Amino acid sequence: MIGRYDEVTARWGNPDKPVTLSEGATAFLTERVGAPKPTQAVPRIDIVVPPTGLDDQARARLIEVVGPEGVSLDEDTRLSHGGGFSYLDLVERRGTSPHVPDAVVFPTSHDAVQQLIAACGQLNLAIVPFGGGTSVVGGVRPERGPHAGVIAVSFENMADVIGIDDIDMTVTVGPGITGPTLERLLGVRGLTLGHFPQSWERATIGGYVATRSSGQASAGYGRSDEMVEKLRVATPKGEFRLGRAPGSAAGPDLRQLFIGSEGILGIITEVTMRVRRQPRDKRYEGVMFPTYEDGLRAFREMVSRRATADLMRLSDPEETLTNLTMAAEGLKATALARYLKLRKVSGGSLAIFGWEGNRTQIGSRRDESWRVLRANGAVSLGKQVGNGWEHSRFSGPYLRDTLLDNGYLVETLETATGWRELPELRKAVTKSLKDSLAGDGPGPWVMSHLSHVYDTGGSLYVTVVAARDATDPVGQWQAAKAAACEAIVAQGATITHHHAVGRDHAPYLAAEIGENGVELLRAIKTYLDPDDTLNPGALLR
């Protein structure tokens, strides 16, 4: 099920089975963005990987800590640890001069990480903790800063399940374990973490925690940061073991300093997460609202009436149109469209709901949800649409390289705000992207969905497709991204709901937590990591 990954050129998909644009998709894009312009990425042979900057002494010291097997200077290995999966990362990978770390190091234990931090401090090397490498905000971009060099630390060899406790309902893991592996091992015990971000196939638990990732079923299972029971962290100031018991009131929650710290305060070496029983049953369902506003109201009321589904997402009319014409294929789409015309909700907003549990729970909870849905004009599209969504829930990233191959710019961004403020936020972000990316063609195409709900608001996930500026694709997107970020900040929304800050959002952190907040974080960073060894340039610039 899980797509192979091209380690060398770091494309998301399986190189043996390239994703192609369907005829329908091509027509849709041509009409709304412009015709495809096939462009090729540079072949591997033309990519010039810079030589490592590590001298013999540094190499010897690293080998002392992690053994000869634990240090790789290999070009392809360094290339595949040269950044994440933002549009800018993808654009860079299509060129000849990638940024790569001077080495990739593979520790096998907490103590090795602790020693590695000390060694890098002495050697004046920066460390980029590299989990699944799925950051889309420059969180794992290798940055030397004022240091003599930069190494990526991979957790591939710290990826075990250390323990499962099905009385306490916890799992303890190394930071490098990925979602599929963990779910497989939990599954044989009838358990699940229930955390399914779109990057699930590649992202690691350490990465979840370091960036506060949110899974698609966060309404039912919570966010990754809420799942953390215990943390073990290596820092230049030594080891931290945090999370003594559920519901402790013993002072500030120091776990919450390391959760979301994106590797700048310490390196997570062990995590205990709470787990859940695997649901006996699931019911996914597509639903159509007459308008986006109807959908928003229904989502808000489902939350306030405690009538939520475990998974809830609401596409705006643009995304609805895209999904109906691009995702659903052939007959299915036609049948769906005909049905919608009959029920007079064409042009509406598509929602996906998922309820999980035993049959009676699903039945009664779905009834409660539908009481609210009906009152807001919703029409069921049935299980088929819901199951179709579930089937393709991780497929988004596979398409991105293909769109780049066809001359498009494609990127996503996300934010969150209160229920009252959501409609204006959507308008402002959409406008900022449209204005910034307006060209000669019909595009850009901007669409969004409400992806995660809270008592007090929700998050907005925006996708934009535009004609790529062939001469300055980087500048083109940087300007658009800046415009979107400024619109978000001006609306009082958060600069990130689940992508984290990384390097790309760092300029906006002060808008989020105030200058005093940034200075407080900097003081904490200075205390824990006085030499700025850990991921310099991320989060705080």
Next chain:
Amino acid sequence: MIGRYDEVTARWGNPDKPVTLSEGATAFLTERVGAPKPTQAVPRIDIVVPPTGLDDQARARLIEVVGPEGVSLDEDTRLSHGGGFSYLDLVERRGTSPHVPDAVVFPTSHDAVQQLIAACGQLNLAIVPFGGGTSVVGGVRPERGPHAGVIAVSFENMADVIGIDDIDMTVTVGPGITGPTLERLLGVRGLTLGHFPQSWERATIGGYVATRSSGQASAGYGRSDEMVEKLRVATPKGEFRLGRAPGSAAGPDLRQLFIGSEGILGIITEVTMRVRRQPRDKRYEGVMFPTYEDGLRAFREMVSRRATADLMRLSDPEETLTNLTMAAEGLKATALARYLKLRKVSGGSLAIFGWEGNRTQIGSRRDESWRVLRANGAVSLGKQVGNGWEHSRFSGPYLRDTLLDNGYLVETLETATGWRELPELRKAVTKSLKDSLAGDGPGPWVMSHLSHVYDTGGSLYVTVVAARDATDPVGQWQAAKAAACEAIVAQGATITHHHAVGRDHAPYLAAEIGENGVELLRAIKTYLDPDDTLNPGALLR
């Protein structure tokens, strides 16, 4: 409904309606702890309140900040801000030499608090933020430390609702508002905070947040720390405004540094909490389990099967016995006992459940709960027992002075741990108290209940009644409390689930978060409050 409070001698109850021990209670206590030994507290006229240590310059400076109405040197006012409501506080209040602050100051705005902090820094005065004064861990004990004096800051004049947003479902308040006032103001809008700690009648929202308090219905409504959307905090380093949007992933959650910080890092001057719709209906129910172990298993399974009630508490056999003989009266108790004998669950464990929502929700959720309850041998005692519990849910504190008047030691303590570890924890804490407080009589009497549940465990709330040592009541309890804390730490449990750390638990903080954790907190404290103006001696010693 809300008991008046004796401001002068700081007894919890209404001095005009003293609580007396019933005949049944007296018999129960005599058998298990020893006969009452009436002892009187010192009359107010014999209490010598130390004169203020503030010189003219200091008084003038404080008046400059908060106005002449905002500074009180009055003896009775200082007396009623001289500590909290722990057993040791109560014992001290029965003597002639209370600890009191040098002044009580009543700021009216964030800016005034900000200026007050600066003024106290210059005047070398310590500040104790004083909310409802209900701390049972010495959190508001006025401690001068190395300072020239200590003032208590009351938030009585910062107790307004600043705004209610019934779209975003938030309420913004001054820190001094109490539960009853807030619920009344929310109630007229059909809303509720849903936070009902036992100290609800007197505790303030600022206190909730600064100590991570948990309400009795935390299974349904969450803990106070989970309800905080936004915080405004005054610190010696200036203002912090935190909490930009629901579900932000922008770095470490700095709110979580101030939440639970017990006034040592800053003073909370404004809080935005999420609110809920008032439930249309409630159903409270008493339930009897054959054994405590059956009850524990049922509670754990209710959580893991997502079949929880909004309120869930499980008394151990000792507390069950106490409740049945002391709390339920006359006929009711007899009828109940007869019923239990018939159903063969006498000697069992009493649980109280509360489901809230609309009728169908309550019906289907209660059905789900009962599927688990039945499988674990539970028998319903009906609504009457549940409603009886709800009726007396805030009555616990009223009895304490009365027990002291009768020569008893009475105190509560609480902790939390994983499901697997709970039985051993209960045994160890019970043993530590019994060993430490064993005397010539039959006592002590130790009882507990499981008071709050989580995915991975629960909290244990322990009550102890013993014959008070007339010559050294303080030393007697200090030894017992130390023994209990050491037992808790040895079991790997948390030193506090919702009472916070204060001064009494500070020696055990390192066991909770490690020496490195304490040093990190100290570094943060040094950065934010270099002169140690804010609540010195609390949390960190």
